[in-house]
Structure formats: C-alpha cells, structure tokens
Amino acid sequence: MKGSQVRLEGLSKRFGKVEVLRPLDLEVQPGELVAFLGPSGCGKTTTLLLIAGIYQPSSGGIFFDGKQVNSLHPKDRDIGMVFQSYALYPHLNLFENIAFPLRLKRIAQAEVRRRVDQVAEFLGIAQVLFRRPGQVSGGQQQRAALARALVKEPSLLLLDEPLSNLDARIRLSARSEIRRLQQDLGITSVLVTHDQSEALAMADRVAVFSTGQVQQFATPEELYHRPSNTFVAGFVGDPPMNLLQGTFTEGKFDWDGLTIPVPPGHPGGSGYLGVRPEDIRLGGEIPTRLGIAEPLGREVLLSLDLGEGKTLKVLTPAGTRLAPGASLGLELRGAPLHFFDAEGRRVGS
Amino acid sequence: MGLNRRVWPWWAVLLGLLSLPIVAGYLWLVLSSLSNQMHGLLPTGGWKLQNWRFLWESVGGRPSIWGALSNTLIFAFGVAALEVLISAMTAYAISRLRFPGRGIYLGMILVLHSFPAVSLLIAIFYILRLLGLFDTLIGVILVKAALDIPLGIWVLKGFFDGLSWDMEMAALTDGASRWVIFWRIALPLVRPGLLALGTFALLSAWGEFILPYTLIISNKTWTLSLYLQSLIGAVDLTDYGLLAAVGLFYLLPVVVLFLLGQRYLLDIYGGGSKG
C-alpha cells in the first residue's frame, strides 16, 4: 500500500475570534506514524479535521505529496479516519458500515464482499459482521471503525483517540495491533492522543501540543531525553520531571537556599533545573525527609520534603520499606540534568 | 407512580363517562347509516341499506363517490409526500449547513407556522388563478403542503439536530458528498420522524375542508369533504341516513390508516432512532 507525505505550512484555524490553532509547520514522512500529544482542548482534533478537509484552514496550506489540497473535498483526499466516538452508522450492520466507503466508489458486490471479509478477518470481527453497532462490544466497535477506515486502502490514516474508550487491558493489545498493522501496510498515519505512554509507545515521532501550538516535534527518545522546554519536560514522562526554579551561578544552582552543584552549560541567572525522578539516587548528602511513598508495583514513588515548601519526586525500586518522616539523603551527582532559561527554553545539550 | 389498584376502576369509569358523548356520536353515525329513521339514538322504522346507495349510483346529480375518493387519496398522499420531502430537505439544511440568512429564515418559518391560513385565502385564490392552477388538485395540494411545511420543518429539524456530527464527518471522510449523506445516513436515522410526520400530514389532508371548498369548484375535482358538505347544504331536504353513510365511508380509511400507523406514531414517544 502507498503512504502519502503530508506537509502543513503555517496552518492556523480560528473559530470566530478565537484562535484555536496558531500557525503550525509540520511534516509527516511516507509510512510514518506521527502522534499529536497534548492536554484536552489544545487543538489536536482541530488539526486532524483540517487535514481531513472537514474544516477549512484560516491561513496556511496543507500539502499531500507536495500538492496543495486546501480546497479539496474530504471525499477526494483518499483518507481513512477513526473517530474518538467511532461514529459508526447505527442503522447499518458492521458489514455495511465497513462496506460503505466501497459502495460509494461503486465497487462490484463480489469485490466488496471479498475486501470486507478480508479486513474483518484480519481484525478479528468476522463473527459479528452481521450485527448492528449497538449489539457489539466497545472493542469490536473500535475494530469496525478501524476496518471501515482501512478497507478502501487510503494513503493517509487519521486516528482521533481511537483507544480512549477501551479498558486498560484491551488498550494495550490494541496499541501494538494498530502499530503492527500500520507498519505492515506502510500507511502514513496521524494518531491523536492525550495519553503520553500511548504516544511514546506507538509513534515514530511525536508532536507535543499545548494551547494551539506545537511545543516540540521529535522522536520519543528525543522528547524524553532532550525536552525543548519546560512544558514538554513536565508533560512527557510519568511521573513527570522535577522542575526546580532558582538561580544559576558559576558551577552552582541556588534553589531557594539549597545549593546544588551543576556542570557547565547552564544559562546563568534565573532559570529552571530539571531532573527526572528515576535519575535521582538515594544515599547522598542532601538531607530530606520522606513525605509520602506511593507504591507503583515495580517501583515506589517517593515525595521528599527538603524544607521551606521544597519537594522532589524520586523513583526507587520497590522493596525498601520506609516510614513517613524518615530522614533520607539524596545524590544528584551523575544524574542527567536539564537546564532551562527563565522563559522555560532548553539551554545546552 | 403507578395507579392504586383499588382506585383505578373508578378512574376508568370517570374517563368512560367523559368520552360517552364521542362514543354516542360514532354510534349514531353507524346506526343511522343503516336505518330508515332515527329518534335520538334509537333507530325507528327498520333497517335499510338504501343509505349506502351512493356506492353504486350517483346521488342527486353528484359525481361518483369513487371519483371523490380517488381525488381525496391523490390529495392526501400528494400533500404528505410533498410535505415530508420538502420538510426533510429544508430541516436538514437548517440543522446542518451554515448559509447566509439562516437565522432570519428560521424566524420566518416560525412566523409562517403561526399564520392563520384562512386569512391568506383571498390572496391564494388570486395567485392560483394567475398560475392557472385554480380548480385543480395540484393547486390545492401545493397550497395545503405549503401551509403545513413550516411545522414539518420544525419537527424534523429537532430529529436532525439529534444526529451526531462525528457520524457525518465520518461519512465525509468515507467519501460521501452531502447529498449522499442526506439520503443514505441522515434520512434513515430520522425514519421515525418521517413516518410520524407523514402520518400526521396524511390525516390532516384527509380531513381538510376549507382549502378544497374555496379553491375547487367543478364537482369532478371534488374531495370527500366537499361531497359530504354538498349533502348538508343540499337544496333537497338533508337526507340524514345518506349523510351518516357517507360520513362513515369518509371515516373508514382514517381508522385503517391509524391502525396501520399507530406503531410509528407511538415510536416518536418511544424515543429516537434506536438501532
């Protein structure tokens, strides 16, 4: 199957006076899966619907394989889309739902049968094809919606939170299933999600959105290890990165009276020091007191109190039994540190 | 809530008493259509089928009842079809599309709906004359449908408003045009509304009197209501037996329609478009 290349150039959208999407530049390579990650209401769905041609951009351009498609009708864009609500047609059974895009193309009945059966078999819903959407489970509805998007073999697949209505177990298996499918078919895909673990696990590259703007567009590793600003640093990673606000001076970071030695490369002046909870080790010389300990299964998340309202989150292996109020020492030396300037922009590598 | 078992027979009796006058009316209709003469609700002077002679012969120079019946059927079904079709398309457009003047248009529909049709009669008469549609079934069908469509639009707009936007967006990405979405997705999903509106339109047109009365003269275009009216205002003394028989004849199709259509009428109250 072919996958098209998608390029957004200065794409923006306003509804009346409200600017929902600020001018945005982004490129999705053929066969790539890109995730749009961001909190609720930040414009992810709007961007997807712009690409689908359901909304008209207020400015900027959308290009498929280098051709501008701004005014192309959705039906001529060769896209398949899965909606968060699945949006199956309640009056048609699953077979007719999946066959709908093919019927619109006036494909012969025998061919329709063959293709619907094939995709249904592939997605494991062959047994329930002749039931209506209201008579199958949420997971089966999700598969049917995916089947409907895939059956016409589109060159671009748009997925709007396709997994958010599934329970946690199915969600995990559906994740890898969609990813495998997408890679097998080599189909260019955009996945919208507000679940960062989903984005990091499935996508080749992730665009992190906040309030109508892309904060960073990079691979999951890059996002994790080199967040380009404090928003991404705080949003990506679970539990999130510790962000300490203070002042950088020669070789030191002053955090509200506590001095932390830092290597060179920091911005100087006021800014933020970021350190991930899993990078901090216990047993050093920075004195702290244990607030609460949250067992997360394999690990325990500790909230450590450093006095004067300063707290740090630290992730340690489970097994150490610690009483609240216990004194613990911290070690920051050797931990990867992230520097951000006063505006929250990343400084140095 | 649920009615108390001890109390409800009394309610039933009370309601029965209240509906007695209506029951008596129908009873009178049936009895007098079959008897020689009536004294109140009591038939006197024996039974006779003579009152039903209009079925096989022309009465007092009037056209055949079968002609009037077919005119009425054409009229009622014509009005219902036109009303459902136009209301559905307009309601869909108003519910789903953004176009200039949409607000004003909505307001005008409301105003039109609250307009008493009778006050328009003279103007309608002139317009039909101008168009050469006076004294034709087509003319009355157009007028009746036009007067009822505003209500139809309002009813169906409510049904279309209830459809999910996601589903329509999905259809767009599936490759459907607006036109296809209207016919293949939206219409089937508001079927209960269409059937209900259609049934109401049919019943309303079946019982329509004022419009045919003013806009139709020649008796070969008569509808049943005009036929019936001609018996009441007859130059010869009103024949109550005949009047009752024709009245009953006029009523029967409505009863049949209601028995067939009541499931759909109840459907509207049963709620929405279940799979």
Ligand SMILES: Nc1ncnc2c1ncn2[C@@H]1O[C@H](COP(=O)(O)OP(=O)(O)OP(=O)(O)O)[C@@H](O)[C@H]1O
């Ligand atoms: N048709 C519309 N008219 C006006 N405002 C809209 C419209 N659609 C979306 N918005 C607004 O635009 C903003 C972004 O909406 P969008 O649906 O793109 O968010 P999202 O990132 O998909 O959020 P979620 O994760 O909750 O789905 C929201 O504040 C929303 O209220």
Ligand SMILES: [Mg+2]
């Ligand atoms: Mg959304």
